[in-house]
Amino acid sequence: MTQSEPILSVQNLSKNFGGVQALSDISLDVCKGEIVSVIGPNGAGKTTLFNMICRLYDPSSGQIEFNKTNLLKHAPHDLAGRGIGRTFQNLALFRHGTVVQNLLVGVHSRLRTGVLECAFYLGRTAREERDAREQVEEIIEFLEIEEIRNQRVDKLSYGLQKRVELGRAMAIRPKLLLLDEMVSGMNQEETEDIARFVLDIREALDTTILMIEHDMDVVMDISDRIHVLNFGRRIASGTPKEISHNQEVIEAYLGVSSS
8 A cells, every 4th residue: 555644653762671672773654544563572572662652661762753743742641632542462441341331431531521510410521421322332333242232341252352442442533543462362253353343443444553463364464564573673674475575584583594
């Protein structure tokens, strides 16, 4: 696909934890409408990269721009309002809440009514609450989880919990969606469903997607571009075809010798 203006730009990003350098001089762009994957062995620095984009970590050096705005000037709780959503490898759900309640949490992060209006349930509050519930129903239909809408999350299978996690991130209507190991621990059918939903989110909701993923079939099938990390350094970037034929990637990621 033809690349447009970058919606996310990471420039010379490094992160040290004491004497350990988790990331070293990482630069990458994600353009509007792309699905971009970050891959690499365990410990390559992928989640550290996500945590800095989400402002959970401060970089040791470098810059992060989102929509041409310096993201380092914003706190983590500002990101939903700016249009950045995220799923977590370790599920970040309210396990004793229902599916609907978990999705409403995501929608409510965007509401604009104040404490007084909420306390007295004034006009704008009622309208926003009605709109929020309509949005939740749209997400439920989109993710094909109508039958579990009122079930407690902790009673669901792992695959369905992952789908609810995706819905919670969708609920903020993100311009950029960060997906962290969405299909880990899933069977083949569940994996195919998630891959289909990711493509549908990009097409139907005009959402740009940056994902960490170990399932190489998914990465190769749905990514526009791939960045490869190893020991905190970017060793390759390119299309799925280019990455699949890159000998350095094959050696680093698959542990295959060139000899």
